[in-house]
Structures are given as structure tokens and as C-alpha cells.
Amino acid sequence: DAGITQSPRYKITETGRQVTLMCHQTWSHSYMFWYRQDLGHGLRLIYYSAAADITDKGEVPDGYVVSRSKTENFPLTLESATRSQTSVYFCASSISGLAGTGELFFGEGSRLTVL
């Protein structure tokens, strides 16, 4: 099915472990984004990518790594998970850049718990 899919939807891990959250979109959108959603903070941008092999930091990039070897995939890696990274993570894509129409298409989210 066309769209943007995230996996896993739910993940429990322990402090210090590496975790990768996957994001795949079938629209060939140029821009992709990772946000985290926390109570009291709304959505905060972690990293974004303008195209394959082009990534840039958002508001809260520390502790995260991204890559974009293919247009359709944008994985987010927590190299050494910490409890403060417990959150719901949303991947999104956009047709026309950071703003353009302003319409981002979101995945269903990945709920990560770090014990």
C-alpha cells in the first residue's frame, strides 16, 4: 500500500542499547523528517533530509543518528539509548521541502520505552 510506514510500532529496550527505528515512504517525496512527541513539548524536530545522502540537524539531534542512502528510507538510530529518549517518534515526508505547502505526511508513530 502507498504511504509512509514505521517499524516497529512499539519497542522496549534497555539503557545503553542501540535501537533503530525504520521509516519507509512510497511517494518518492524528497523531504523526510523525524520528530519526537513528548507531553508538554509537542513535536520537536530531530533530523531531516532534503534528498538521498543529504541530512541536517533539527531542534533536538543529540543522541541520534540518521542516514538516507535511498529516497524511500530514512532510519533513525539511537546509538546508546537513554531513559530521556523514551518517547513517541514520528516520521514524516513532504513533497515540497521544509515548507512549501506546509503539508507533512506522517507515519503512525513508534512508541519507544527505554528502561
Place this chain on the structure above:
Amino acid sequence: GDSVTQMEGPVTLSEEAFLTINCTYTATGYPSLFWYVQYPGEGLQLLLKATKADDKGSNKGFEATYRKETTSFHLEKGSVQVSDSAVYFCALTDKAAGNKLTFGGGTRVLVKP
């Protein structure tokens, strides 16, 4: 930097009641304004938008008017349904600040039958 402030929830209403969610913003330049909605267990989706002063965005019975003089973009619906229960996010993009989408904290709305 740019910021968006929304009224805190939860907002609890009865079906057919009038809904208003306040949103104000600060921006370096001349932003475009958006409302996104997040239904339970889902990602966010664009509800409506306005790109210049006095524009009114509307969709699914919801409306919001871009008020430059009061830096506001309040969301309204005249008669809510149980299916409108969701979290609503006000957001802006500002070319002068790099064009990234900046979100407010979200307002949870619960509509009871």
C-alpha cells in the same frame, strides 16, 4: 526564535457544543499557519491552513482565520461530534527562520455523547 502557544487541554465537551482552541504565535518573518489533527493511535494529518493575513482555512466543519494584528490562528467548530475527539496542533512555517514547521504543544479534545 519562532514559537507557537496553544491553550492547554484537555478540553471536554458534549456533542453539538461549540469548540474553540486558542493559538498564538511569534515569528521572525511572515509565517504560514496550520492546524494538524492527531486521532487516537494515528499520526498527524493536516486539517487546514492559511498563508496570508485574513485568510480563512476551513475543512470538515473546522475554521481558523489568520489574524496578523493579534498574531493568532484560533480553531473553531460550531457543533462537535464524538469523532472529533483528538489532539489538535497549531503550527507555523517561517521562511525567515529556515522554513521548518514549528508546532505548538497540542490540545487534547474529548467529546462526550
